[in-house]
Amino acid sequence: MSETEKLDAVALLKADHRKVEELFAQFEKARGVERKRALATQICTELTVHTMIEEEIFYPACKGKVEDDLVAEAYVEHDAAKVLIAQIEEGGPEEEFYDAKVKVLSEEIEHHVEEEEKRVEGMFSQARKAGLDMDALGEQMAARKQALMAQIKAQGVPAPEVRTFTAVDLEEVPVDETGASGQDGEQPGLGQR
Ligand SMILES: [Fe+2]
């Protein structure tokens, strides 16, 4: 890329946010398996790269400059989103809960973006107030983003890596299973009263 205009860190991250919001809006209007799959792949790619550059470059720079709680929550929100990203990447639009997963992911991201962009107490404004070198960080993130995009073009989207928890094995039970009708009657039956 030969962009002469360099974005500072906040402008770069905000541009990513707007792009993925637009993709979510397009997904909501999309019809047909192929179109949905293409958009979902683009959403997962954008979010994977965005969370990586934030976790590798921006969030570490915020350490000690931005409220600890806010940074910690941002990491956990990223990891929670990665669970759905992995599900969406593995699944397909023909699945029953696919659209719902994309919708819930968009809602999670909407909340997360607000925490980052909120005026005054948001992460970005706290970071700016603390005097982070936004030009240098923007340059580092742009370079890393370009490298990651090239890598994805060659090898596909890497499986998400979580930083704040390890995977828990949860048992999947069909939605219409009540739970109280187990063969041995020993089931606690949380879903039925
Ligand atoms: Fe972000």
Ligand SMILES: [Fe+2]
């Ligand atoms: Fe983030």
